[in-house]
Amino acid sequence: MTSALERELGVDLLIRSSTGVRPTEAGRTLLVEARAVLARYERAVSALSRHTEPGGSLLRLGIPLELPEDLLVGPLARVGERFPETRVRARHLSTAAQFAALRTGDLDVALVREHPIGGGLDASLIVAEPLGVLVTDEMAGRVAGPAGVRLERLVGVHWVGFPRTASPAWYDEVTAILRSHGLDLGPPAPEGQELIPEVKFTAVLSGRAFALAPPHWSAPLPPGVTWLPLLERPLVRRTWAVWPAESRRRDLGALVAALEDAYGGHNDGEEPGGKG
Structure with a gap:
């Protein structure tokens, strides 16, 4: 990566020798600037967090009648670790009822069998x-x-x-x-x-x-x-996670990201467990 930067910038950033490497004057300048950029990034994230909805709230989740039984376990655990003050309330609803509840503000995120049509809602495929x-x-x-x-x-x-x-x-x-x-x-x-x-x-x-x-x-x-x-x-x-496009809730974003990460483990088509 350093060699690529040197080629792009046309300067040497490191002095390499048999005893190791040390930065050139240009390299020290770049390091100072990089630290400044990272500091500004951290300040920006902190400032933006004041304008997003806090995690300390109720997250209302709609789910269909049939889902892989362990699909939500890991994602909900991850949300609990990052946002311990968030409470998740799940409701069994049909796809049509979940879409209606999203549009009236009675649900924050829905797990539905159809991709939404039109604007106002974002969606991510989580199970096939x-x-x-x-x-x-x-x-x-x-x-x-x-x-x-x-x-x-x-x-x-x-x-x-x-x-x-x-x-x-x-x-x-x-x-x-x-x-x-x-x-x-x-x-x-x-x-x-x-x-x-x-x-x-x-x-x-x-x-x-x-x-x-x-x-x-x-x-x-x-x-x-x-x-x-x-x-x-x-x-x-197919089951999609769907949520209002204008939502800025960090706990909701964490749940969707965790569901996306879990997606690959629920598409192998194995036979269900034995008879009861």
């Missing part, structure tokens, strides 16, 4: 999960190969879906892919119904339906239900 399917053990024996199942093998079995109002763009993406493989969407889910694990399991155990589920699913599978990976990964569910 290749989805698999939940089917009965008997059905798995009929349709699956050693590595998983192809979507078209589920023709004639209807999908246990979620209401479109919960996440319109994600719903449209899922249904378009299912239809392209010839699948039956089944009856539409009632508006406002949350697709909790018990609803999925009850429908699947009937033997006439399948449900979508991520590989890292915290809910234990009941006897008679199997999770299968989908071959060629036709369905990838």
Whole structure:
């Protein structure tokens, strides 16, 4: 790095010898100036911090029903270390409800299934999960190969879906892919119904339906239900962290940065844990 600076500046910054190196006059001048620049930077950061919202406050976080169970553990711990006075309050909400809460100021940051459209909100991708399917053990024996199942093998079995109002763009993406493989969407889910694990399991155990589920699913599978990976990964569910673009909260920024750092560990498509 020093050699590159010397070439750029056209001066020697160090005198090199067999006994070591020492700065030239130009090198000492550069060192003084560099220290002054660093000092000014520290003063600028200190001054700017007075104009940002302090960390000592409530951070309201929206989360969907299904996330890798350890996704938030590390990021929340990091925020707690840097901003011990910050309290995080999490709420389970649909994507549509989270967007509405962000725009009314009732949430500070949201974890949603769709990238926001238009201005006013910033977003960062934090999880991409290749989805698999939940089917009965008997059905798995009929349709699956050693590595998983192809979507078209589920023709004639209807999908246990979620209401479109919960996440319109994600719903449209899922249904378009299912239809392209010839699948039956089944009856539409009632508006406002949350697709909790018990609803999925009850429908699947009937033997006439399948449900979508991520590989890292915290809910234990009941006897008679199997999770299968989908071959060629036709369905990838993405989750974004979204927050108001004008926000200057340092604790919020720390949480988003920690979620981004954790992103790579939640995209390997491994099979979820065994049955409960």
